[in-house]
Structure formats: structure tokens, C-alpha cells
Amino acid sequence: MIEYVTPGNIDDRILAKSARCLSGGGLLAFPTDTSWSIACSLNSREGIKRLRRLSGERDERHFTLLCSGISQFGDFCSLDNTRFRLIKRLSPGPYVFILATLSGTGKALGLRRKELGVRIPNHPVPLAVIRALGCPLYSITAKRAMAAKGRENARGGGEDTGDGGGELPPIPEEDLFEGGWELEEIDGLDMILDPGEEQQRIFSTILDLTGDEAVPLRRGAGPWPI
Numbered sequence: 001m002i003e004y005v006t007p008g009n010i011d012d013r014i015l016a017k018s019a020r021c022l023s024g025g026g027l028l029a030f031p032t033d034t035s036w037s038i039a040c041s042l043n044s045r046e047g048i049k050r051l052r053r054l055s056g057e058r059d060e061r062h063f064t065l066l067c068s069g070i071s072q073f074g075d076f077c078s079l080d081n082t083r084f085r086l087i088k089r090l091s092p093g094p095y096v097f098i099l100a101t102l103s104g105t106g107k108a109l110g111l112r113r114k115e116l117g118v119r120i121p122n123h124p125v126p127l128a129v130i131r132a133l134g135c136p137l138y139s140i141t142a143k144r145a146m147a148a149k150g151r152e153n154a155r156g157g158g159e160d161t162g163d164g165g166g167e168l169p170p171i172p173e174e175d176l177f178e179g180g181w182e183l184e185e186i187d188g189l190d191m192i193l194d195p196g197e198e199q200q201r202i203f204s205t206i207l208d209l210t211g212d213e214a215v216p217l218r219r220g221a222g223p224w225p226i
Contacts, residue, residue, distance in 0.1 A: 001184060002180060003018075005125060005193050010125065019129070019132045019133045022039075022133050023044065025046030027189050034204050036142040036176070037066070038142045038186075047138070064138075066126055067119070068136075077099035093222055094220060096204050096205070097117065097207055098206065099209055099210065100115055101116050144177065171203045
């Protein structure tokens with residue numbers, strides 16, 4: 001389950017194995033520049049279904065599209081020059097940007113909202129996985145509560161948190177993971193890419209860019225205002 005990696009020099013065989021796992025509907029955990037994330041391939045309906053079941057979340061603002069470059073955002077979201085300049089200034093980094101989706105994106109992902117969170121993480125592991133896979137990743141922050149949720153959902157249960165609105169509450173530090181081995185507690189994971197070092201237990205800043213001005217929905221590692 002665990003594959004140990006050197007972030008700056010990841011074995012091509014491990015990247016190929018990760019891409020096959022994701023393409024087949026698997027769930028992959030890896031470190032980012034904030035904390036651990038769990039992701040599936042954006043092109044895998046089965047993977048998206050499994051990720052939603054594992055998370056127990058219904059508010060799509062908890063899910064993030066991880067990309068390797070801003071150009072990928074434009075395939076799914078509306079992006080004008082003003083938003084492009086702000087995102088370019090803050091990326092890669094610990095920011096999630098909420099953007100209005102293009103026609104067809106919501107149907108492809110089964111979204112209930114006409115918006116989507118996108119991010120370019122400042123960490124070589126997820127960027128290498130995205131490039132190996134050839135498409136963005138659909139992801140959520142790994143939380144300790146998922147260990148219990150995974151077992152409940154496997155029995156057909158799971159938490160219904162509603163669609164929510166307004167600001168998102170911060171994730172308690174104690175609910176985040178440090179070491180990759182800890183994620184083995186989560187049922188449903190297929191692979192963990194572990195650099196063998198403890199991760200920071202911090203979360204990203206979420207900025208809503210769907211209106212005329214950027215509105216912070218959650219203040220995290222990325223400073224705001226800048």
C-alpha cells in the first residue's frame with residue numbers, strides 16, 4: 001500500500017503504478033505543501049464516486065481540482081485576465097480558488113454547485129502524479145475522521161453535511177495526519193506515496209473568485225489579504 005518516494009526524484013515505475021491505480025478508479029494519498037491529500041483521477045467516475053463516499057462531504061467546496069498549471073483551469077472553469085493574474089501571483093502555493101464552472105463541467109463531475117475549487121500545489125509529488133496521469137486530480141484533505149467514515153460508508157452509512165454556505169470552518173490541527181503510515185487506518189485507500197518525513201498539519205486558504213472581488217472562505221497557510 002505504501003510506496004516510499006524521494007520527492008525531487010520519484011521512481012518512474014512508482015509514477016506509472018500510481019497512474020494505473022488512478023485510471024482504474026483507485027484512491028491515492030500523498031503529501032502537499034499543506035497537509036496530506038487523497039485523490040482520484042478526474043477522468044474516473046468510479047474514483048470520484050469512491051472519493052465522495054470516503055469523505056462523507058456533500059459541500060463541493062471541500063473538494064479541490066489539483067492541476068499542474070493554470071492552463072488546465074481553463075478547461076473546466078471560467079477564467080478572465082483579472083482572475084488569471086491573481087492566481088498566477090499566488091500559484092503554486094497553499095491557495096484554493098473557487099471559480100465558476102464552464103458548461104458541462106458540473107455534469108461531468110456530478111456537481112450540485114456551479115463552481116469548483118482549483119489549486120496548483122507547491123509540492124513535487126502531486127505535480128509529478130498529475131503529469132504521469134495526464135489529467136488533473138480530484139482531491140480532498142485527508143482527515144482522521146475518515147478512518148471511521150470509511151468503515152461506516154462501506155456498510156452503506158456515512159455523514160451528510162449538507163450543501164453549506166458562507167465561510168468554511170478551519171480544519172482542527174488534531175484531525176490532520178503527520179506521517180504517511182497513519183493513513184493506513186483509512187479503509188478504501190489503494191496507495192500512499194510517502195516521502196518518509198512528517199508533514200505539516202496546516203490547511204490551505206480558500207478564496208472565492210466567483211464575484212467581482214476575492215472573498216476568503218477559509219483562512220489558512222496562504223496569507224490574505226496580500
